[in-house]
Each structure stands twice: as structure tokens, then as C-alpha cells.
Amino acid sequence: MQRRAAVISNLKQVTPTRAVEWTVTDHDDRRACDWCRAHELTTWASDALGAEVCPACGRLFESPLGEPDDDSQPKRDRLPETPSDPVTPILFGTTLPEYDPTELVGSNRPLIKYREKSKYADVVCELERTGHGFSAGGLDALGAIRERYAAQVADDDSHQTDVTLSVGRTPRTVTIEGLGTNDSTGVIEECREVVSDPAYWIPLGWPQQGAIHRRAADPSIPGDDPVVDAFPRLRTQAPNQSVDVESIRRVTDPGRFERGERYYERGAVTDIERVDDQLEATVQGSRPYEVRVTFAGGNYTEGQCDCPDDTVPCKHIVAAVLASGDVPVTGGDQSLEELLATASPATLRQVCHELADEDVSVRKRLYEKLGGE
Structure with a gap:
């Protein structure tokens, strides 16, 4: 019963259809329920839900059990159509x-x-x-x-x-x-x-x-x-060679690391940028979370995430580190300090002008940092 209630509650989080008509059928042999997998002689079938279920699941689905609040109601007004032809996975x-x-x-x-x-x-x-x-x-x-x-x-x-x-x-x-x-x-x-x-x-x-x-x-x-x-x-099915994945695995709770792997594998890491030893990314969890990671010599050293998990690294940080090998590294062959040391004053002034024109927050920071000198 506890498992069946959990199944129905989870279904209602994503299934927008509620008012359904059931076709009740008595069978000579027991049939498996598409939801809870219990085998019963009587089944309830719904064309709207595309499922044949046991009477217990049907009754629970019609009850208020697990009904999400207004903020988390499924946004679609129908279920996805099922393809008729095979789909290559x-x-x-x-x-x-x-x-x-x-x-x-x-x-x-x-x-x-x-x-x-x-x-x-x-x-x-x-x-x-x-x-x-x-x-x-x-x-x-x-x-x-x-x-x-x-x-x-x-x-x-x-x-x-x-x-x-x-x-x-x-x-x-x-x-x-x-x-x-x-x-x-x-x-x-x-x-x-x-x-x-x-x-x-x-x-x-x-x-x-x-x-x-x-x-x-x-x-x-x-x-x-x-x-x-x-x-x-x-494209390669190859592991991430630019970052030592073991360096983050060693400092991560095994459960969080595995969940981070699943986040990465499902493509939840977006807007990812890696510049020398800094990585920034958005990881889609229950909502989008902003992640920042610092590397040293290809090893994970620290990370920050605005999710509510107080444990660092969290699953979102793990996902971002695993995804870091999928993007090119800007400035990987030269540190920022070396780059600034070799640039001429004229070039630096030109770059500051361009950045200030493109971003008013950079323009403000320049006034704040250089205005008193």
C-alpha cells in the first residue's frame, strides 16, 4: 500500500489528466497493473491515461491523494502521444x-x-x-x-x-x-x-x-x-581527460556523486564556461542553480552552488565538473597574471574601454577602483 501511494503521488506531479473514464474488465487470468505491477483478475483501463491498472490504483488516482498544489500543477493539458514506430535509443x-x-x-x-x-x-x-x-x-x-x-x-x-x-x-x-x-x-x-x-x-x-x-x-x-x-x-564516448574526476569523487558523498553523474548524463548542465582555472555553469535541478568551480592543475579544489544543500560539493557541483570536459578551455596555456604582465599599457587601456562600453557594471567598477587614484 505504501509503495502504491508513492507511485500515485509521483504520477500526479507530472500527469495533467484527472477526470478519466474507466473500462472495467474481468479476466480469466491475472493481469499486471501498469503502475504498481500488482496482478489482479479485474483491471481498469483508461484511453485518456493510456494505461491498464488494478482497481486499487484506479481508486487512489481518483482520490485527493498526492494532488500537487497550484504552484506545482502539471502545465500541459494532455499526455504525450505514443509513437507508432520504433525509436532508436x-x-x-x-x-x-x-x-x-x-x-x-x-x-x-x-x-x-x-x-x-x-x-x-x-x-x-x-x-x-x-x-x-x-x-x-x-x-x-x-x-x-x-x-x-x-x-x-x-x-x-x-x-x-x-x-x-x-x-x-x-x-x-x-x-x-x-x-x-x-x-x-x-x-x-x-x-x-x-x-x-x-x-x-x-x-x-x-x-x-x-x-x-x-x-x-x-x-x-x-x-x-x-x-x-x-x-x-x-562524439567520443571518452572520459573527461582535462579534469581529474577522482579529485572530486574523493571529497564527495557517494550518493551525491552518483546523483551528480545522473544530472550530467541527462544534460542538466547548461550555460557552461571554463576560463583557465575557473568554471561557471547553470545546473537544472528543481530549479536552475548557479555553480562556480575552481581547479588547480586539473584537480577540483573548491566549488560554490546556490542550492539549499549545505554540503559541498553538492550534486550540482559534481555535474558541472563532469561537464567541464565538454567545453573548450579559454586561457588554459597561460595564467591571467602572465597574460596581464605581457600586455602593453595601451592594450590594457583599450580593453578597459571596450569592456566599459559593453557592460555598465564594469564601467562602474572602474570608477570605484580607479577614481581615487
């Missing part, structure tokens, strides 16, 4: 034969993320950018992939961890954990077949992270923006 963190993600268009696509953790790896399947979640049939199909792989390694003495499947509170994200790193390609290929098939999707609405990739008021799926605009590192 974005594969992040690894490559597959004959697959080039930079050729894809539209970051509203499904996403498959490969996360290698020394000996073992996870495969994360996400539909949140499409405004959908996995139906009960989709969860069963992914569960069958887990079962086949678990049976495959059951007698392998070198495989010393369980193969598990976890589903997000609302079924937008499914993670298969405990894969051997040498076996991941086959599992990813199987997952790709399921994730790309809209027959396994149900419309839920766009959460905040999905809205980042929604480039129009009424977007198509997959959309018309280049994928690499949202995921620049797809």
Missing part, C-alpha cells in the same frame, strides 16, 4: 557495432546508460525524456532479460554477485545490475529492442528532467535537435 557510456549516436536527432529519445564498476556493470534504461514509462509488459520483457542472463551465469564460479532488476518509483527507469563487463554487449542489445518499442511504453507526463529535453511546447518524439547538443561527449 541513445546509448551512453559505451559503443555498439554499426551504431553511431552522433547521427541521431532528438534528445527526447529513450536512453540506455552503461555504468562500469570495476568487475561488474549496470545497464540503466530510461524513458523519462519521452514523457513515458514502461508498461507492465515492458517491465516483464526487461525482467525476462535479467532472468536469462542470471541463468547464463548461475554456474559461473567467477561471477560472484547477484543479477538484479530495480524499477523506479514510477516506472520511467529500470536498472539491471550485476553484469559481467565482458557480457554487457549482449544484454544491451536485448534491452535496446525492448526500450525502442513503443508497444512497451505508457504515457505518464514529463518530469523536470524530461522537460529539459523537451524543446517545444508540443514536441515530437524524438524531436528535431541534434543529440550531441545535449550529450557532447557522445
Whole structure:
């Protein structure tokens, strides 16, 4: 009951449809609920919601449970349309034969993320950018992939961890954990077949992270923006070489670091600029947060963020550091002090004039700093 209530509360945060008509059907065998995954002989189906659910979920959805306040009501008046044709997902963190993600268009696509953790790896399947979640049939199909792989390694003495499947509170994200790193390609290929098939999707609405990739008021799926605009590192799939990521991992709470990775991977870091050892960026969380980071010799040294988390580094700082390798560094070969020391007085005066003409706040600072001299 507690899980079902949490699912309904989360659905109402993003699902704008409320007044729905239900078709009640009695079945000879038990059917899985698209929301809570309970198996019942009687189901309630809604064309408006695009879902077939158990009676308990239907009744809870009709109740005031989890209803958001006026400030956080979903802004759309309908749920996203479900595509009729397969949609190629974005594969992040690894490559597959004959697959080039930079050729894809539209970051509203499904996403498959490969996360290698020394000996073992996870495969994360996400539909949140499409405004959908996995139906009960989709969860069963992914569960069958887990079962086949678990049976495959059951007698392998070198495989010393369980193969598990976890589903997000609302079924937008499914993670298969405990894969051997040498076996991941086959599992990813199987997952790709399921994730790309809209027959396994149900419309839920766009959460905040999905809205980042929604480039129009009424977007198509997959959309018309280049994928690499949202995921620049797809061009190489290479780790960030310009910053020692371990320097920030060592000083970050593991949970915050993992959440920061997810923020970066979903493209939440925008308006990023890196000038010598300073980085400024906007990171989209529950609202946009401004982040500033200082590096020294490619190592993270300190960061500031205007989010309410008092712990530094927070997940937004982690995301900004991970994204720093996706932008060029201005002045990376010469410090600002060296640059000023080699510039002529005439050049410095010209630059000050240009900056003062472009920005009145710079003009004011010049009067404040030099007016008394």
C-alpha cells in the first residue's frame, strides 16, 4: 500500500489528466497493473491515461491523494502521444557495432546508460525524456532479460554477485545490475529492442528532467535537435581527460556523486564556461542553480552552488565538473597574471574601454577602483 501511494503521488506531479473514464474488465487470468505491477483478475483501463491498472490504483488516482498544489500543477493539458514506430535509443557510456549516436536527432529519445564498476556493470534504461514509462509488459520483457542472463551465469564460479532488476518509483527507469563487463554487449542489445518499442511504453507526463529535453511546447518524439547538443561527449564516448574526476569523487558523498553523474548524463548542465582555472555553469535541478568551480592543475579544489544543500560539493557541483570536459578551455596555456604582465599599457587601456562600453557594471567598477587614484 505504501509503495502504491508513492507511485500515485509521483504520477500526479507530472500527469495533467484527472477526470478519466474507466473500462472495467474481468479476466480469466491475472493481469499486471501498469503502475504498481500488482496482478489482479479485474483491471481498469483508461484511453485518456493510456494505461491498464488494478482497481486499487484506479481508486487512489481518483482520490485527493498526492494532488500537487497550484504552484506545482502539471502545465500541459494532455499526455504525450505514443509513437507508432520504433525509436532508436541513445546509448551512453559505451559503443555498439554499426551504431553511431552522433547521427541521431532528438534528445527526447529513450536512453540506455552503461555504468562500469570495476568487475561488474549496470545497464540503466530510461524513458523519462519521452514523457513515458514502461508498461507492465515492458517491465516483464526487461525482467525476462535479467532472468536469462542470471541463468547464463548461475554456474559461473567467477561471477560472484547477484543479477538484479530495480524499477523506479514510477516506472520511467529500470536498472539491471550485476553484469559481467565482458557480457554487457549482449544484454544491451536485448534491452535496446525492448526500450525502442513503443508497444512497451505508457504515457505518464514529463518530469523536470524530461522537460529539459523537451524543446517545444508540443514536441515530437524524438524531436528535431541534434543529440550531441545535449550529450557532447557522445562524439567520443571518452572520459573527461582535462579534469581529474577522482579529485572530486574523493571529497564527495557517494550518493551525491552518483546523483551528480545522473544530472550530467541527462544534460542538466547548461550555460557552461571554463576560463583557465575557473568554471561557471547553470545546473537544472528543481530549479536552475548557479555553480562556480575552481581547479588547480586539473584537480577540483573548491566549488560554490546556490542550492539549499549545505554540503559541498553538492550534486550540482559534481555535474558541472563532469561537464567541464565538454567545453573548450579559454586561457588554459597561460595564467591571467602572465597574460596581464605581457600586455602593453595601451592594450590594457583599450580593453578597459571596450569592456566599459559593453557592460555598465564594469564601467562602474572602474570608477570605484580607479577614481581615487
